[in-house]
Amino acid sequence: MAEIEFSNITKSFGTTQVLHSLNLSIERGAFAVILGPSGCGKSTLLRLLAGLEKVSSGEISIAGRRVEELQPRERDVAMVFQNYALYPHMTVAQNLGYSLRVAGVKRPEIEKRVAEVARTLQLDEYLKRKPGQLSGGQRQRVAMGRAIIREPKVFLFDEPLSNLDAKLRTQMRLEIKRLHRKQGVTSLFVTHDQIEAMTLADILIVMNKGRIEQVGRPADIYEKPASAFVASFLGSPPMNLIPATVDTDNRGIVFGDGMKISLGYALPVAPGTEIVAGIRPEHVEIGNGHIVPVEFAEELGNGRQVHLRIGDMAVSALLSANDKQVIGDALAIKLPSEHLHFFAKDGRVIDVQPTAHTVSKPETAERTVSVPALV
Numbered sequence: 129m130a131e132i133e134f135s136n137i138t139k140s141f142g143t144t145q146v147l148h149s150l151n152l153s154i155e156r157g158a159f160a161v162i163l164g165p166s167g168c169g170k171s172t173l174l175r176l177l178a179g180l181e182k183v184s185s186g187e188i189s190i191a192g193r194r195v196e197e198l199q200p201r202e203r204d205v206a207m208v209f210q211n212y213a214l215y216p217h218m219t220v221a222q223n224l225g226y227s228l229r230v231a232g233v234k235r236p237e238i239e240k241r242v243a244e245v246a247r248t249l250q251l252d253e254y255l256k257r258k259p260g261q262l263s264g265g266q267r268q269r270v271a272m273g274r275a276i277i278r279e280p281k282v283f284l285f286d287e288p289l290s291n292l293d294a295k296l297r298t299q300m301r302l303e304i305k306r307l308h309r310k311q312g313v314t315s316l317f318v319t320h321d322q323i324e325a326m327t328l329a330d331i332l333i334v335m336n337k338g339r340i341e342q343v344g345r346p347a348d349i350y351e352k353p354a355s356a357f358v359a360s361f362l363g364s365p366p367m368n369l370i371p372a373t374v375d376t377d378n379r380g381i382v383f384g385d386g387m388k389i390s391l392g393y394a395l396p397v398a399p400g401t402e403i404v405a406g407i408r409p410e411h412v413e414i415g416n417g418h419i420v421p422v423e424f425a426e427e428l429g430n431g432r433q434v435h436l437r438i439g440d441m442a443v444s445a446l447l448s449a450n451d452k453q454v455i456g457d458a459l460a461i462k463l464p465s466e467h468l469h470f471f472a473k474d475g476r477v478i479d480v481q482p483t484a485h486t487v488s489k490p491e492t493a494e495r496t497v498s499v500p501a502l503v
Contacts (some may be wrong), residue, residue, distance in 0.1 A: 135184035164335035206275035384439025412445035417462035
């Protein structure tokens, strides 16, 4: 059963439309992550669900109830913000219990639930402190506790880890995932950080320019991106995207520096067509093949990232720590055809599956996308 439904949602600020006929269904218990660059509309979508913004058109439902005309307090959602939004003059215990006091919950019940949440988030020893006496990670845990204590139908997270350092972000990702597994509450998490998205999401929703580009399990999207945008946005370092031309026999491609790759299968486009070939840096093989210039190499501790050039395009390759290849001014590389992805110049994926020789459109906002919970 769907816990959250967006139906034909549009949102404009003045003459600027930021969401375009968006349809999305998220099932009960799912941890869904919306990933996209700044300005793609992901936070706007979250704010529409929370009631902090009004839709321009369309419908929003939570647990089967229309909510787009309801006030935020009537929607039974709890939101964790990037800036914590704690009351500085209140103690941790008072911050945690504030929403219950406003709701008229009796004091013994408030104290009981505050103690339970504090134990869950390891905040017991900080209950008498004020936010200014806490670290960033502790304040974020208080913000999460304030949301949890309300026992809402839906948790909303608006880039809650952006203000934390790298170590704390890793710790808080684990905290959030652990809490979701324990409580099973439907959660919608917004981020522009792909590592957060890949590690947290049961289901990933990739947005671009107010539309949904692709929805699926993180590993599936990584392995089979539905557009050049998704391919380039997901992955660190991102997928190499290299302009190429389909060879005369339609069973190979040629890059700008003359490098040719035989595919062993026919591309479903005409010979001479200009396309974009994509390959993940970890799939670039070094040590044989076409000679390309090396710009520089970065030591990563557990390996090296080598920056190469094919024609006018910069290309990255990842080497493991065990790879003893000497990095000089040039290297021989191979781009295995089984790891290549192909895109039309407008970004659409070219499907080279034997059963579907067509140029496929990625999933867009015009399609209703169901986001299931994983069990």
